[in-house]
Amino acid sequence: xxxxxxxxxxxxxxxxxxxxxxxxxxxxxxxxxxxxxxxxxxxxxxxxxxxxxxxxxxxxxxxxxxxxxxxxxxxxxxxxxxxxxxxxxxxxxxxxxxxxxxxxxxxxxxxxxx
Amino acid sequence: xxxxxxxxxxxxxxxxxxxxxxxxxxxxxxxxxxxxxxxxxxxxxxxxxxxxxxxxxxxxxxxxxxxxxxxxxxxxxxxxxxxxxxxxxxxxxxxxxxxxxxxxxxxxxxxxxx
DNA sequence: TTATTATATAAGCATATGCTAATATAAAAA
DNA sequence: TTTTTATATTAGCATATGCTTATATAATAA
Numbered sequence: 001x002x003x004x005x006x007x008x009x010x011x012x013x014x015x016x017x018x019x020x021x022x023x024x025x026x027x028x029x030x031x032x033x034x035x036x037x038x039x040x041x042x043x044x045x046x047x048x049x050x051x052x053x054x055x056x057x058x059x060x061x062x063x064x065x066x067x068x069x070x071x072x073x074x075x076x077x078x079x080x081x082x083x084x085x086x087x088x089x090x091x092x093x094x095x096x097x098x099x100x101x102x103x104x105x106x107x108x109x110x111x112x113x114x
Numbered sequence: 115x116x117x118x119x120x121x122x123x124x125x126x127x128x129x130x131x132x133x134x135x136x137x138x139x140x141x142x143x144x145x146x147x148x149x150x151x152x153x154x155x156x157x158x159x160x161x162x163x164x165x166x167x168x169x170x171x172x173x174x175x176x177x178x179x180x181x182x183x184x185x186x187x188x189x190x191x192x193x194x195x196x197x198x199x200x201x202x203x204x205x206x207x208x209x210x211x212x213x214x215x216x217x218x219x220x221x222x223x224x225x226x227x228x
Numbered sequence: 229t230t231a232t233t234a235t236a237t238a239a240g241c242a243t244a245t246g247c248t249a250a251t252a253t254a255a256a257a258a
Numbered sequence: 259t260t261t262t263t264a265t266a267t268t269a270g271c272a273t274a275t276g277c278t279t280a281t282a283t284a285a286t287a288a
Contacts, residue, residue: 094122182284185285187235
């Protein structure tokens with residue numbers, strides 16, 4: 001639990017963002033892995049534009065961070081967000097989204113540019 | 115944690131419902147108290163119609179139960195809902211909404227028809 | 229019965245949302 | 259430089275959302 005609880009309206013805003021299947025999936029994925037946009041496009045079977053627009057909302061709210069590496073922009077969960085603890089609590093109730101990610105890995109389709 | 119985690123899209127639906135300040139406040143209130151519609155109207159300073167429409171959404175989703183007592187219909191949290199555990203986890207991150215309820219109590223405005 | 233009270237429902241409307249299609253930008257490769 | 263690749267942004271549109279106003283329903287009181 002955070003030392004200071006965010007105001008209820010701020011919490012409602014976070015829940016609203018998570019109340020979309022695509023965004024909840026994205027947040028679930030980035031909780032454990034850095035992912036780039038093209039991976040979300042693969043995993044979620046959505047258009048690049050649509051994924052980018054969802055990512056922008058998450059970034060604007062501060063729930064995810066981005067980091068450029070060459071061509072790719074990697075997104076990760078922002079554990080500094082005032083509601084990060086709540087989001088983690090929520091994600092414990094969400095089925096593991098890593099299976100498809102591991103499939104990508106097996107297929108050699110994961111991006112890795114360290 | 116529930117034995118079986120709901121599908122991610124069902125979880126997203128619940129979060130979407132909670133992603134509204136009015137509904138999140140209602141769920142926070144009914145977690146600990148049975149409340150009737152007129153109490154929500156007082157506490158949330160919203161129209162009866164609007165409150166009723168939010169309550170209907172919560173009831174349709176099974177998150178709250180209703181029970182008629184004479185004139186009044188009392189709403190309470192449905193702890194049998196597949197996502198009840200998650201909702202309780204979320205509410206731990208929400209500031210206590212009972213203060214205003216206690217004010218109503220002091221003012222003798224709470225409904226009690228047992 | 230009629231009137232009152234608490235609540236629900238329906239219609240209408242302004243705004244928000246999420247998608248697609250098209251275009252822009254930024255980094256790397258040729 | 260030009261081209262390619264990954265991503266972002268914009269515009270347009272159909273649908274969803276949440277409110278208000280008006281009306282309906284259900285239980286009780288007169």
